[in-house]
Amino acid sequence: MSRTPVTVTITGAGGQIGYALLFRIASGAMLGPDTPVRLHLLEIPQGLRAAEGAALELQDSAFPLLSHVEITDDPAVAFRGANLALLVGARPRAAGMERGDLLQANGGIFGPQGRAINEHAADDIRVVVVGNPANTNALIAASNAPDVPKDRFTALTRLDHNRALGQLAAALQSPVGELRGVTIWGNHSATQFPDVAHATAGGDPVPALLAARMGGTDAARSWLEDQFIPRVAKRGAEIIEVRGSSSVASAASATIDHVHDWVLGTGDGGRTSAAIWSNGEYGVAEGVISSFPVVAEDGAWKVVESLDVDEFARRRIDASVAELVDEREAVRSLGLI
Ligand SMILES: NC(=O)C1=CN([C@@H]2O[C@H](COP(=O)(O)OP(=O)(O)OC[C@H]3O[C@@H](n4cnc5c(N)ncnc54)[C@H](O)[C@@H]3O)[C@@H](O)[C@H]2O)C=CC1
Ligand SMILES: O=C([O-])CC(=O)C(=O)O
Numbered sequence: 001m002s003r004t005p006v007t008v009t010i011t012g013a014g015g016q017i018g019y020a021l022l023f024r025i026a027s028g029a030m031l032g033p034d035t036p037v038r039l040h041l042l043e044i045p046q047g048l049r050a051a052e053g054a055a056l057e058l059q060d061s062a063f064p065l066l067s068h069v070e071i072t073d074d075p076a077v078a079f080r081g082a083n084l085a086l087l088v089g090a091r092p093r094a095a096g097m098e099r100g101d102l103l104q105a106n107g108g109i110f111g112p113q114g115r116a117i118n119e120h121a122a123d124d125i126r127v128v129v130v131g132n133p134a135n136t137n138a139l140i141a142a143s144n145a146p147d148v149p150k151d152r153f154t155a156l157t158r159l160d161h162n163r164a165l166g167q168l169a170a171a172l173q174s175p176v177g178e179l180r181g182v183t184i185w186g187n188h189s190a191t192q193f194p195d196v197a198h199a200t201a202g203g204d205p206v207p208a209l210l211a212a213r214m215g216g217t218d219a220a221r222s223w224l225e226d227q228f229i230p231r232v233a234k235r236g237a238e239i240i241e242v243r244g245s246s247s248v249a250s251a252a253s254a255t256i257d258h259v260h261d262w263v264l265g266t267g268d269g270g271r272t273s274a275a276i277w278s279n280g281e282y283g284v285a286e287g288v289i290s291s292f293p294v295v296a297e298d299g300a301w302k303v304v305e306s307l308d309v310d311e312f313a314r315r316r317i318d319a320s321v322a323e324l325v326d327e328r329e330a331v332r333s334l335g336l337i
Contacts, residue, residue, distance in 0.1 A: 005036040005067040007122065009082040011113065012089025013041035013071075014050030016245070017130060020252035021086065022054055026063040030256045031263060038068040042078035042089070075116035082121040084263075086255060087113060087141065090131025100330060103136065107336035110137045114144030121148070126299075128258055129155045130251065134188045135275050135289045136327040142277065142289070143337035151300065154262070155275035157192070157291035159247065159254035160184040163235045164194040167228055172209055174201040181206075183293040183307075184232075184273035185282075186320025187327075192291065193316035194232040196224065198307050229316075266295045276301050282309060282317065288324040 008025055012018050018041070024030060025037060039058070041051045048071060055069045072078050079085060091105040110129070117125060125148060129138035134155040142153035161184050169176045180200045185193040199206035210220035231238070239247045258274060266272055275291040278284045281303040282292070293304040309317065331337050 003035055005038045006031055006083045007038045007040060007081045009040040009042060009078050009085045009121075011042040011078070011085070011087050012047070012131065013039075014043045014047035014052075014054065015089060016248040017088050017251050017255070018051070019054055020249050021088070021255060022058060023061060023063075024252065024256050026058055026061065026066040028063075028065050030259050032260075033065075036065045036067045039066070039070070040078045040080075040082060041069065041071045042075060043071070043073055044089070045073050047089070048073055075113055076120055079113070079116045079120040082117070083124055083126070084259060085113075085117060085121065085125060085127045086259070087127060087129045087137070088131055088255075090137060092132075100334065102133070103327065103331050103336070104334055106131070106133065106137050107140050107331060107334060110140040111144045111336055114141035117141065118145035118147050124299075125152055126259075126262060127153045128255060128262075129153070130255055132188070133327065135291075135324055136331060138275065138289045139287075139328060140331055140336050150277040153277060153289065154258070154301065155188060155289050155291075156251075156255055156258055157184045157188050157273050157275045158258040159251050160188060160192055160194065160232060160235075160291070161273040162250065162254050162257070164196070164228075164232045167232055168196060168199070168201070168206065171223070171228070172201050172206070172213065174209075178202040179206075181271055181293075182273070183271075184291045185293075185313075185317045186291055187324050188275065188291070189320070189323060190233045191320040191323045192233050193313065193320055194229055195313055195316075196228070197310065197313060198293075261296045262301060263296075263299060265297055271295055271304055274301055276303070281305055282307075283314075284317070284321050285325050288321065288328055290321060290324055 043051045051071050138155040164182050181198045183195040196206045211217045214220045274294045278290045280286045284290045294301045
């Protein structure tokens with residue numbers, strides 16, 4: 001284990017997801033058992049004590065891969081030399097806040113962070129935005145980092161992808177590990193489209209397996225449209241209702257999965273979902289950060305472009321992309337991009 005440590009910046013490191021992320025990163029779950037890490041924890045002043053407390057616990061965990069922890073409220077320090085940036089800290093929607101207010105408040109976070117990444121991060125910087133509204137926050141950061149290739153800015157839809165796997169596995173009574181080819185399209189919001197048209201379980205097509213279990217194609221289609229899609233798309237709200245607060249461990253786990261696959265590759269048959277810069281694939285508007293079916297090879301996400309999109313899927317994808325375009329117009333009119 002003589003490799004140079006990878007510098008990982010985590011924003012909002014003193015928050016809930018930050019707390020769940022830090023220990024898994026330091027254990028090697030994200031970058032593998034041979035890669036030492038330096039952690040840069042960025043917080044706002046009122047979050048620094050929580051980040052300091054987490055750092056004490058990191059020390060107490062004696063992780064062999066953890067080479068250094070830096071805690072700061074200065075983005076220039078946090079992003080200096082960063083190879084990976086996990087942008088978790090964001091401004092939550094408060095009571096009475098309009099969408100424009102939320103985008104404005106987050107623009108005040110992700111604009112400066114994009115500029116600090118542009119100025120201070122390492123040349124191979126890769127960014128995943130978790131803080132909501134994740135896709136548009138990623139767009140703001142990317143737009144404020146003109147020297148960083150756009151394909152280095154991504155947003156997390158892996159949690160939605162994993163939620164879809166969990167629901168399908170339960171419906172089919174199939175191990176999660178046998179499921180392939182699920183896709184989340186569009187925005188990390190209730191308009192997202194979880195798509196199983198090309199999915200397989202144990203090598204068999206999921207639509208046919210659902211029809212066999214549910215007594216026909218119409219019953220399977222109703223289950224997909226009336227139960228599966230809304231349940232996955234609104235799972236965040238369900239967790240808040242049942243748990244009393246938003247998803248934390250599953251969000252951290254999905255973030256680990258996203259970065260792990262981006263850096264180390266998805267391998268054979270490992271198609272997944274990630275929100276990445278659109279170059280117009282599948283008719284998605286260029287220059288929004290949309291979720292696509294992807295594989296990762298040599299440290300880059302690639303859209304899997306060979307899938308048929310039927311009329312139902314087309315409508316769902318277009319609706320979610322229309323929301324992304326609206327959000328882009330809103331942040332453009334606020335001067336944030
Ligand atoms: N994309 C996804 O799938 C999911 C996204 N989320 C989002 O992740 C975000 C974080 O969630 P939690 O950790 O539960 O929230 P939290 O409120 O526990 O933690 C957020 C932390 O960010 C810090 N912070 C705020 N502004 C900052 C800034 N400018 N720089 C650095 N740190 C800053 C806060 O001080 C706080 O410690 C939220 O926006 C949430 O909506 C949550 C679950 C899933
Ligand atoms: O709504 C939230 O803050 C949490 C979220 O994004 C999710 O659970 O998908």
